[in-house]
Amino acid sequence: MSASISETTRNVQPIIACILALVLYSALRWVNTRNKMPPGPLGIPFLGSRHQMPILKPWRKFTEWNKHYGSVVSLFLGSTPVIVLGSAQVAWDLLEKRSEIYSSRPRFVVAGEILSDNHRGLMLSNATSLWRKWRKILHNGFHVRKSENYKEIQSLESKVLLQQILTNPDDYEKHLQRFAASVVTSVTYGRRVDSVDEWIVKENMDSMACKLSIPGKYIVESWPWLLSLPRSWQWFRREPEERKKKDVHFLTYLLNDVRTRMNAGTSPDCLASQCLIDIDKIGMTELELAYSVSSPFGAGIETTAGTLVVFILAMLHYPSVMKKAQTELDSVVGHERLPEYEDRLNLPYINALVNETLRWRPVAILGGTPHAVTADDVYKGLQSCRYIPRGSTIFANFDRMMHEPEMFPEPETFRPERFLETDDPRLQTFDLPFGFGRRQCPGMHLALNSVFINISRLLWGFEITPKLDKEGNKILPDPSNFTNGFNSKPVSFECQIVPRNASVVRCIEAEYHEAKGKLSGWA
Ligand code: HEM
Numbered sequence: 274m275s276a277s278i279s280e281t282t283r284n285v286q287p288i289i290a291c292i293l294a295l296v297l298y299s300a301l302r303w304v305n306t307r308n309k310m311p312p313g314p315l316g317i318p319f320l321g322s323r324h325q326m327p328i329l330k331p332w333r334k335f336t337e338w339n340k341h342y343g344s345v346v347s348l349f350l351g352s353t354p355v356i357v358l359g360s361a362q363v364a365w366d367l368l369e370k371r372s373e374i375y376s377s378r379p380r381f382v383v384a385g386e387i388l389s390d391n392h393r394g395l396m397l398s399n400a401t402s403l404w405r406k407w408r409k410i411l412h413n414g415f416h417v418r419k420s421e422n423y424k425e426i427q428s429l430e431s432k433v434l435l436q437q438i439l440t441n442p443d444d445y446e447k448h449l450q451r452f453a454a455s456v457v458t459s460v461t462y463g464r465r466v467d468s469v470d471e472w473i474v475k476e477n478m479d480s481m482a483c484k485l486s487i488p489g490k491y492i493v494e495s496w497p498w499l500l501s502l503p504r505s506w507q508w509f510r511r512e513p514e515e516r517k518k519k520d521v522h523f524l525t526y527l528l529n530d531v532r533t534r535m536n537a538g539t540s541p542d543c544l545a546s547q548c549l550i551d552i553d554k555i556g557m558t559e560l561e562l563a564y565s566v567s568s569p570f571g572a573g574i575e576t577t578a579g580t581l582v583v584f585i586l587a588m589l590h591y592p593s594v595m596k597k598a599q600t601e602l603d604s605v606v607g608h609e610r611l612p613e614y615e616d617r618l619n620l621p622y623i624n625a626l627v628n629e630t631l632r633w634r635p636v637a638i639l640g641g642t643p644h645a646v647t648a649d650d651v652y653k654g655l656q657s658c659r660y661i662p663r664g665s666t667i668f669a670n671f672d673r674m675m676h677e678p679e680m681f682p683e684p685e686t687f688r689p690e691r692f693l694e695t696d697d698p699r700l701q702t703f704d705l706p707f708g709f710g711r712r713q714c715p716g717m718h719l720a721l722n723s724v725f726i727n728i729s730r731l732l733w734g735f736e737i738t739p740k741l742d743k744e745g746n747k748i749l750p751d752p753s754n755f756t757n758g759f760n761s762k763p764v765s766f767e768c769q770i771v772p773r774n775a776s777v778v779r780c781i782e783a784e785y786h787e788a789k790g791k792l793s794g795w796a
Pocket residue numbers: 394395396408411415568569570572573574576577580636637640641642643644706707708709710711712713714715716717719720721724
């Protein structure tokens with residue numbers, strides 16, 4: 274008996290020795306790589322810094338590290354190298370100037386592969402042909418001149434928004450969401466929405482809620498080898514696969530609905546109709562097209578509405594900024610008509626206020642979806658050369674970038690003047706909030722047009738002030754109380770939004786009735 278135990282031990286010993294040697298070799302390799310990388314929390318071999326990363330609002334930890342280690346921080350999450358960029362300059366140096374290797378995406382096992390069979394362009398590597406076709410569709414649909422065509426619907430929807438806020442100011446957040454949703458569904462599918470309770474908005478919200486890209490939610494993201502288990506054992510598939518069936522049904526229905534209306538001659542010009550006309554040239558399957566044209570749905574509603582809520586929050590905390598903006602509007606526009614897009618060039622303070630809103634509390638707090646680097650790189654912008662390994666996930670940490678004191682002195686203060694006093698061209702044309710290089714937000718011009726027209730009209734028409742408690746004290750919402758998630762917006766708060774005078778009320782009512790008439794042509 275004891276002879277057979279010692280024989281077994283003799284047989285097992287070499288295997289254990291091999292495993293230990295392999296583990297030791299991997300650990301040494303890891304330490305060697307780690308030493309060449311930019312500074313950051315050391316972490317543990319094979320686990321990295323996962324234990325140091327909070328599930329909620331991970332950007333706070335990133336910012337702490339950027340402040341401590343510098344503008345380029347490295348860490349490991351499991352076996353994946355991660356780089357956190359904390360200044361605009363390093364992001365421009367890497368994500369823009371070296372865009373050809375910094376424009377891919379990390380692997381999204383659940384949100385990309387299981388949930389959509391890799392049909393969602395936002396999650397795709399820029400090396401795939403589907404991504405290139407998808408990006409072309411979005412560029413053609415939303416480039417700066419094309420976006421001019423959508424100003425009419427944006428202006429009409431903004432008039433509806435003003436009237437809704439006039440009659441029911443307490444629900445301002447819902448009205449802003451409706452505006453953003455209706456603009457997106459109009460430009461994408463040629464159909465507007467009257468309420469956020471409509472099925473098309475609800476279905477989209479459910480789909481978004483299941484985007485499942487929140488780091489840490491699914492263990493298979495860190496351990497993709499779980500995909501080699503027999504399919505029936507892959508418990509993590511159930512929820513996303515259910516959702517996939519609904520998404521395919523929903524998105525195909527929306528595309529077919531546009532086709533039906535085109536055949537009947539009742540569909541306004543929109544992204545889906547343009548793509549259906551060009552479907553052979555585009556070279557996509559129907560399903561690929563259905564997913565592709567739906568991208569503004571996921572990327573353009575929460576971001577636009579959230580930015581407008583940030584604006585309301587800022588006005589509660591900075592009444593002197595509101596007064597200054599209103600003085601500019603009164604002198605350029607007066608009280609007898611609404612601000613229009615044509616006034617933009619004459620409203621420098623409002624334009625600066627739009628930029629400051631996007632900077633002060635960026636909704637895409639982690640710079641949108643993370644990038645991935647496709648080749649080993651060395652960044653010399655730091656004191657010593659620093660190695661960035663191929664396959665690293667790159668976060669543009671807007672939470673730090675937009676509050677970096679060298680670029681934005683007194684970063685916590687909402688001060689539109691900073692954009693007027695600067696001679697830095699990158700602050701005069703401020704596209705930082707829309708990301709970088711080949712992945713820069715394709716909806717940027719549409720978004721800026723939505724934000725400008727609503728900020729200028731809301732300031733023109735209303736006083737935005739805090740609610741008062743029973744003793745008459747102002748109830749100011751916490752300016753840093755934001756939601757969790759890749760898009761982070763203010764947690765709902767109350768405020769008072771009252772018309773500034775009788776003539777703006779008359780004007781809003783009259784414009785609303787005219788707008789309703791014009792909008793009746795939209796499904
Ligand atoms: C204020 C509103 C908006 C903000 C702040 C915003 C911001 C961003 C940011 C930071 C990114 C990531 C860029 C990167 O990876 O470097 C992004 C990507 C994207 N945005 Fe926007 N966005 C807004 C509105 C819109 C709108 C209205 C649309 C729809 C037309 C849109 C469509 C997209 C798409 C499709 C992507 C993914 C691009 C890609 O993966 O190649 N966004 N956006």
